[in-house]
Amino acid sequence: MTRPTAFLSRDCNTRDSLTSVSKLEYLMRYTSVAVAAALTLLTIGTAVQGQRGDPAVDARSLALLAKGKALQAAGNLDAATDVLETAVTVDPRNREAFVTLAEVAQTRGLPG
Numbered sequence: 001m002t003r004p005t006a007f008l009s010r011d012c013n014t015r016d017s018l019t020s021v022s023k024l025e026y027l028m029r030y031t032s033v034a035v036a037a038a039l040t041l042l043t044i045g046t047a048v049q050g051q052r053g054d055p056a057v058d059a060r061s062l063a064l065l066a067k068g069k070a071l072q073a074a075g076n077l078d079a080a081t082d083v084l085e086t087a088v089t090v091d092p093r094n095r096e097a098f099v100t101l102a103e104v105a106q107t108r109g110l111p112g
Contacts, residue, residue, distance in 0.1 A: 061091035065100065072104055080104050 064087035071080035081104050087097040 055093055057094045058091035061087045061094045061097060064090060065094060065097045068097070068104075069100060072100065072107075077104055077108050081108075 064083050068080045068084035068087060071077075071083060081101065084097055084101040084104060087094055088101065091097075
């Protein structure tokens with residue numbers, strides 16, 4: 001006599017094991033896809049966050065930057081350095097003040 005199988009016999013208890021295998025197979029198929037999608041979204045999210053513009057720079061720092069550039073153009077490098085350092089102190093987010101301060105330091109022949 002043939003052994004009963006899940007496909008031929010209603011009394012066989014192996015249907016539950018087939019259902020659990022189907023669930024396991026479903027889990028194995030879609031877990032890797034879900035993980036890949038999550039990593040892709042995470043990568044895109046961090047790339048977008050990395051490219052941000054400058055936040056609003058304090059107006060006092062911008063005024064000091066303009067004064068420092070004028071002093072640099074006039075050749076008064078010591079005073080330009082002082083004013084630009086003050087501009088950076090007022091608002092450390094002022095990138096242009098850092099760059100101009102570096103240009104003044106290069107002109108003066110200061111290392112680093």
